[in-house]
Amino acid sequence: xxxxxxxxxxxxxxxxxxxxxxxxxxxxxxxxxxxxxxxxxxxxxxxxxxxxxxxxxxxxxxxxxxxxxxxxxxxxxxxxxxxxxxxxxxxxxxxxxxxxxxxxxxxxxxxxxxxxxxxxxxxxxxxxxxxxxxxxxxxxxxxxxxxxxxxxxxxxxxxxxxxxxxxxxxxxxxxxxxxxxxxxxxxxxxxxxxxxxxxxxxxxxxxxxxxxxxxxxxxxxxxxxxxxxxxxxxxxxxxxxxxxxxxxxxxxxxxxxxxxxxxxxxxxxxxxxxxxxxxxxxxxxxxxxxxxxxxxxxxxxxxxxxxxxxxxxxxxxxxxxxxxxxxxxxxxxxxxxxxxxxxxxxxxxxxxxxxxxxxxxxx
Numbered sequence: 001x002x003x004x005x006x007x008x009x010x011x012x013x014x015x016x017x018x019x020x021x022x023x024x025x026x027x028x029x030x031x032x033x034x035x036x037x038x039x040x041x042x043x044x045x046x047x048x049x050x051x052x053x054x055x056x057x058x059x060x061x062x063x064x065x066x067x068x069x070x071x072x073x074x075x076x077x078x079x080x081x082x083x084x085x086x087x088x089x090x091x092x093x094x095x096x097x098x099x100x101x102x103x104x105x106x107x108x109x110x111x112x113x114x115x116x117x118x119x120x121x122x123x124x125x126x127x128x129x130x131x132x133x134x135x136x137x138x139x140x141x142x143x144x145x146x147x148x149x150x151x152x153x154x155x156x157x158x159x160x161x162x163x164x165x166x167x168x169x170x171x172x173x174x175x176x177x178x179x180x181x182x183x184x185x186x187x188x189x190x191x192x193x194x195x196x197x198x199x200x201x202x203x204x205x206x207x208x209x210x211x212x213x214x215x216x217x218x219x220x221x222x223x224x225x226x227x228x229x230x231x232x233x234x235x236x237x238x239x240x241x242x243x244x245x246x247x248x249x250x251x252x253x254x255x256x257x258x259x260x261x262x263x264x265x266x267x268x269x270x271x272x273x274x275x276x277x278x279x280x281x282x283x284x285x286x287x288x289x290x291x292x293x294x295x296x297x298x299x300x301x302x303x304x305x306x307x308x309x310x311x312x313x314x315x316x317x318x319x320x321x322x323x324x325x326x327x328x329x330x331x332x333x334x335x336x337x338x339x340x341x342x343x344x345x346x347x348x349x350x351x352x353x354x355x356x357x358x359x360x361x362x363x
Contacts, residue, residue, distance in 0.1 A: 018301075018331070018332040018333075019358045019359065019362045020332060020335075020355075020358055021354075021358065022354065023335070023351050023354050023355060023358070024332065026303065026335040026336060026337050026351060026355075027331075027332040027333075027334065027335045029312075029315040029318075029319065029336075030312055030315075033312055033313065033315035033316065033319075034315075035319070036313075036315060036316040036319060037316055037319055037320060038316030038317060040241070040289055040291045040316065040317050040320055041287060041289065041291070041292075042320055042323070043061070043065065043291060043292050043295035043320055043321070043324055044058075044061070044320075044323060044324060044327065045061075046060075046061055046064060047064060047068070052327065053327075054327070055327070055328055055329075058298075058324065058327060058328065062295075062296060062298075065292050065293075065295065065296060066226070066296060068288075069226070069288075069292070069293060070180075070184075070226075072279045072282050072283055072286075072288075073180050073181040073183075073184040073257065073279045074178075074179045074180030074181055074184060074279070075179065075180060076178075076180055076184065076185075076187075076188045076191075077106065077107060077175065077177045077178050077188065078107075079188070079191045079192060079195060080104060080106070080107065080192045080195055081195065082195070082199065083103060083104040083105070083192045083193075083195050083196040084102075084103070084104040084110075085101055085102070085103050085104070085115075085196045085200075086101060086102040086103075087099045087100070087101055087115075088100045088101060088102055088112070093116075094150075094154065095118065095119050095154065096116050096117060096118045096119060096153045096154070097116070097117045097119075098114055098115075098116055098138065099114065099115040099116075099117070100112070100113075100114060101113055101114065101115045101160075103160075103162060103192075103193065103196055104192065104196075105162065105165060105175075105189045105192050105193065106165075106174075106175035106177075106178065106188065106189065106192065107175055107177060108175050108176055108177070109165060109173070109174075109175040111162050111163065111165060111189075112134070112163075113134035113138075113160065113161045113162040113163060114134050114135075114137075114138040114140075114149065114159075114160070114161045115158070115159075115160050115161075115200075116138060116149050116150065116153040116158065116159045116160075116161070117153070117158050117202050118153050118154075118155075118156045118157065118158065120156065122158075122201070122202040122203070122204075123201065123202055123203055123204045124156055124157060124158045124202055124203060124204065125156075125157050125158070125203075125204055125207035125208070125209070125231075125360035125361060126157060126158035126159065126160065126197045126200075126202075126203045126204070126207065126208045126209075126360075127148070127149070127152055127157055127158070127159050127160070127208070127209045127210060127211055127356060127360075128159075128160050128162070128190055128193045128194065128197065128208065128209075128210045128211075128220075128223075128230075129148050129149045129152075129159055129160065129161045129162075129210075129211055129212065129216070130161075130162055130163075130186065130189075130190065130193075130210075130212050130216045130219040130220060130223070131146065131161070131163060131212060131213065131215070131216040131219075132163055132164055132169050132215060132216070133163040133164070133167075134161035134162055134163045135161075135163075137149040137150075137159070137161035137216075138150060138159075138161045139151075144343075145343065145344040145345055145346065145348075145349055146213055146344065148211050148212075148213070148349070148352065148353075149161045151349060151353050152211075152353060152356060152357075155353060155356075155357050156357075156361070157356065157357065157360060157361075158197070158200070158202055158203050160193055160196070160197055162189070162193060164215075165185070165186070165189060169215055169255060170253075170255050170267075171255070172185070172186075172255055181256070181257050181258075181259055181278060181279045182254070182255050182256060182257075182259055183218060183219070183222050183251070183255075183256040183257050184222065184226070184257075186218075186219045186222065186223065187219070187222040187223040187225075187226045187227060190210060190219070190220075190223030190227060190230075191223070191226075191227040191229075194208055194227060194229055194230060198229075206231065207231055207360045207361075208229070208230060208231055209224075209230060209231050209232040209233060209234070209356055209359070209360055210223055210224050210230050210232075210233050210234070211233070211234040211235070211236075211352060211356065212234075212235060212236065212238075213235075213236035213237065213305075213344055214236065214237060214238060214248075214342065215238075216236075217235035217236045217237060217238030218235070218238040218239070218251075218256065220233055220234065220235045220238075221233065221235040221238055221240070221290075221293070221294070222293070224297060224300070224302065225293045225294060225296040225297055226293075226296070228296070228300070230300070231300060231359070231360065232300055232301045232302060232355075232356065232359050232360065233297065233300070233302040233303075234302065234303045234305060234352050234355060234356060235302070235303075235304060235305070236305040236307070236344050236348070236352070237305065237306055237307035237308065237309050237310050237342050237344075238309070238310070239251070239309040239310065240290055240294065240304055240306075240310050240314055240317060240318070241289055241290050241291065241314065241317050242283075242284065242289050242290060243309075244269060244270045245269075246309055247268070247269060248308075248309050248342065249309055250267075251280055252265070252270055252276055252277070252280045253265075253267060254277070254278065256280070257278060257279045257280040257283065258276065258277045258278040258279070258280040258281070259277075259278045259279075260277040260278040260281075263277045264277075265277045289317070290317070291317045291320050291321065294317075294318070294321045295320065295321050295324045297321065297333075298321065298324040298325045298328055298330075298333065299325050299328045299329075299330045299333055300333070301332075301333040301334070301335070301355075301359055302333075302334065302335070303335040303336070303337070303351070303352065303355045304318065304335070304336040304337075305336075305337055305339075305344065305348045305351065305352050306336050306337060306338045306339070307338070307339050307340070307341055307342040307343065307344070307348075308340070308341060308342040309342060310336070310338070311338055312336075312338050314336065315336065318334050318336060321334050322334045335355065337351050
């Protein structure tokens with residue numbers, strides 16, 4: 001209940017006027033999707049069917065959703081109070097300082113990455129940028145338009161980049177005390193990263209967001225939804241609903257939600273010969289979808305930078321989250337842009353950066 005109360009109390013401190021400016025259109029579904037709801041179950045109904053009619057009831061419903069997902073995915077280990085962050089090397093780049101760091105991402109696990117700090121006088125807002133490897137996010141690889149950390153530090157935002165635990169996204173290494181699904185564990189890693197950022201003197205602890213693309217988008221989405229202290233979130237084409245017709249919306253895989261110690265499924269689409277496993281099987285069997293998870297963001301804002309996996313029809317799911325925000329007295333908290341391809345591009349990144357800059361630097 002405390003986590004639910006934190007989110008609702010935070011709403012009272014948020015500004016009445018939204019600071020979106022040139023990207024305001026991203027918060028409004030195009031005409032044919034303006035009222036669409038699809039076949040998704042409304043998060044504004046308790047498990048027993050009762051409707052949620054006010055903010056107090058939403059607190060209860062939010063706790064019910066959060067507890068239910070943790071129950072199915074497996075409980076987190078305790079979040080670290082003071083994760084160790086060791087600076088291994090420091091370099092000057094452009095208009096910022098780059099620290100190569102080693103971060104304690106769990107009680108008995110570390111990961112290396114980068115902490116980018118803008119020039120000027122802080123404290124600054126910050127973002128956590130998870131991906132397969134930290135070099136791409138920091139702009140140290142040849143992968144185009146995935147250097148979110150570099151783009152944001154240029155705008156005066158501290159950025160922390162971390163890669164897959166153990167180095168291989170398909171074979172994630174979980175801390176020995178972890179018993180949750182790998183994707184939930186990634187969210188636990190993000191909570192520890194938030195703790196580390198919040199304790200840095202250069203960072204404003206109340207202005208920490210998260211952004212990721214594809215695998216990093218799934219990681220960012222689950223993290224922002226499950227750890228309410230993230231001030232906002234951006235996920236780039238992760239697949240924001242369960243869709244078993246799409247090869248890349250693969251939450252069924254054992255490195256996401258399909259881990260089962262008794263059964264190892266073959267990678268690929270769900271078929272009679274390659275069935276669902278692990279927590280994913282139970283989530284589908286009980287009628288859950290990611291709409292519930294995204295509703296946990298309310299009233300914190302998020303942007304879906306959609307591509308091939310998240311086209312405009314996904315507004316049918318997002319409209320349910322908009323309804324939760326409306327119940328809490330907020331508009332323009334759920335946004336989506338769309339591009340034809342899965343990969344981000346210059347235009348989609350411009351909106352991502354503007355979204356994060358506008359919100360994290362709000363008065």
